[in-house]
Amino acid sequence: MTTSITKQLLVIGNGMVGQHFIEQFLSRADAAQWQLTVFAGEDRPAYDRVHLSEYFSDANADKLQLAADSFYRDNDVSLKLNEAVLAIDREAKTVTTAKARYFYDKLVLATGSYPFVPPIAGNDKPHCLVYRTIADLEAISASSKDAKVGVVIGGGLLGLEAANALKLLGLEAHVVEFAPQLMPVQLDKDGGELLRSKIAQLGVSVHTDKATSSISEGTEQRLQLNFSDGSVLQTDVIVFSAGIRPQDQPGKDAGLELGARGGIVINNQCQTSDSDIYAIGECALYQGQLFGLVAPGYQMARTAAAVLCGDSSQSFTGADMSTKLKLLGVDVGSIGDAHGRTPGSISLRYRNDLAGEYRKLVLSADGKQLLGAVLVGDNSYYDTLLQYALNGLALPADPHSLILPQSNSKPLLGPAALPDSATLCSCHNVSKGAICAALDGGVQDLAGIKSCTKAATGCGGCAALLKSVVEHELSARGVAVSTDLCEHFSYSRQQLYHLVRVDGIKTFNELIKSHGRGHGCEICKPAVASILASCWNEPVLAKPHVALQDTNDTFLANMQKNGTYSVVPRIPGGEITPAMLISIGKVAEQYQLYTKITGGQRIDLFGATLDQLPLIWQQLIDAGFETGHAYGKSLRTVKSCVGSTWCRYGVQDSVSMAILLENRYKGVRAPHKIKMAVSGCTRECAEAQSKDVGVIATENGWNLYVCGNGGMKPRHADLFATDLTDEQLLSYIDRLLMFYIKTADRLQRTASWMNNLEGGLDYLRDVIIHDSLGLAAELEAQMQLLIGNYQCEWQTVLNDPAQRARFNSYVNAAAPARSEFGFVPERGQLIPTRQLNNKENTL
């Protein structure tokens, strides 16, 4: 970026809305004329506050972060963490932080809100906290460490969420609300009452109609709440959740126009009373209203970004404040005018104390339009009602049918009935028409729709509706939401597997002739190759299969970014003799291969050219190694701990078992790679519970865990069977793997296979342990066939001159020098030359 006339755009606040603004702004072409600087009051980049409470379920704050750290760098955004803006000078057009002064051409305030702490004597004592930021949550969890009782002051939406968090932290949780009911803003009296009784049933004590007059030292617990009616409540932790106030301080000091009760006044272009200063998100006040939700904040961010880039077609004209959520497991929904404040409005209610359900509709005087609704106990009615309210759709003649329980199906407003103008996702302002346009433009599935329109990637509230609309529209376009593998086969992987087996098909050509069409592609060829290998376990490089394999399978090595390959010999169980180690070292040294210990307890040698692969493998095989199948969809490694052989805690010989398993299943082709581990005792040093198959020693034998996963979406393995003998263990694993191979989808790891298996773990136990399908003997026999047909693929290649010839880089020229691939030294080894921008290399 070398334009000399870059203008300075400063953003104060890197919360959810501020971040959305940055992204929206950068997506516009005019952004290149601006240098963007962002001041964050917190010490971390923007994170998902909406899902803040998830911090308590997995204590992983990083997962909440909205953009990768690299985002700011890559987009040339200067992000100043932990550098709050203290003052704005509108004359000089500067802002001041504790570190420096910065000039601006335009300024955006996205400072959000701060929690309101009622002026109660004693509210500043230790263990009196709030619920807004990750730092707040860290403080709450620290305070809860040696505590027994926790109280939330405030029974609104956030208060109930905070009470849930206290419960998750193991505290006895109380909610104290000033009003006579819970969630007074969103719910009516009946709804509030029902919510109260449901929440009380869940073990949270609810105290309504209570005004706290002071907080003093407790006798039993750390603190005591003193109520105005004379009663008291002792507690160890207090969380204030009595509402939020717009963070308008810097704007206020600079003399910007504020609302009577705070908030920076903006027009429909999101400009404040100073036209060079914009305000968006919770700090902004539009027509006397504050907006404490992300969706309206995102709309403001979009508007401000557009206006700043000279596009005045966008404007912010207020927003819908409907919400649906699950509070402590109870569905609660509030739409539009929930309290029936519109003059002349009438209401319809359904109340069922037995089932714990309450629903109310607020209708226009003529009964034709839906103005608002309240739902407690069952939110499945929400999407439909919201669509009626938002889009002003004419109600059916019997509107009560919309909230009455029906024996079979919900009165869903089918996706077909929605007009194109219907907003499906309010966070990202995506209409049904926009979804249809994207589908017409070539997007083929839900995932594609999400990434191109961003629908359902904000609060997530619209996900179910979006899915039904996308599926409806796809089938309307004849794309029958299909499980077809690709355009050449109208079958799923599982169906193809059965066809191959039943018809005894041995080659791709036979299969595509009899059950497919055309010539195949990069999807079906490797999938069929894997099925053929799983069924018959013929060498993957045998003549009829060679053109089917992915590059990695063709050359029995993983291709690296510069076109060279890696070499991974098998090291069963991670056990290796010094002599074997030395021989690996010698080969690596001779060929100058970059050498690294892998995460799977073995050694990876990088940077071999195609022509070198057979030479290197010949030496490794001579030294006693076999291929490690690092390239195949097959068993990778069986990780082990040292076990009873050396460890003072070990109760079984985990290393021997790991080696046994690795040698048994090596080479077996599967829908995806398989990883295993064996730990010698419950301390679990081999991390078996993160593997597809995990084995943990007990005093009496082995516990078997199945379908765990690390990687992109970690899944803890499920305990499948306990105290097994060696024989039981092997036969269960045989059956399980074979059943997986037969029934999983292409590229589906055992974890997602299990997640999608109807009946789940219990069903799998029935099939594998209790043999409910009568398959056990067959599964074991098929596995035995695969195990019996094992051969080291590299050995096979080296024995066959024709196959070996495939490893010549050029059919008509000598092997290329390794230097042609581009290497540079780093820390004593050779690594690929770094390529900054790949695309610059095009012709």
Added chain:
Amino acid sequence: MSQLAYALENQPEIQQQPVLLCQQQDLVPYSGVAARFAEHAIALFYLPGKEVELYGVSHIDPASGAPVMAHGLLGESKGAFYIAAPLHKQQYQLSDGQCLSDSTLKLQVFNVQLQHGQVWLLPPME
């Protein structure tokens, strides 16, 4: 960028005479091999029995600069053949080298022919 890619980019030398690249038996049916001529690396795809039996495109992956295209998988969609780049799976049409997923990427196409069991590189067509 690899040295080979660099050389290729900087000397787009145009030969005037047909050049013998290799023998038919060096080709692998429905798969690719790479051949070299001067500073060019050419990926040859052999489709016996098809209307066009032999295609020649650059062996250099336009997206990464790595000499790997001959190792991509041959695919077919609606009757047209393409090659999926082995590193990041972009699809390139064999007939004209155009990348189907990214209009800024293109593979150089070579004029190759199979004659009497031999593979020839011909001067580029206008």
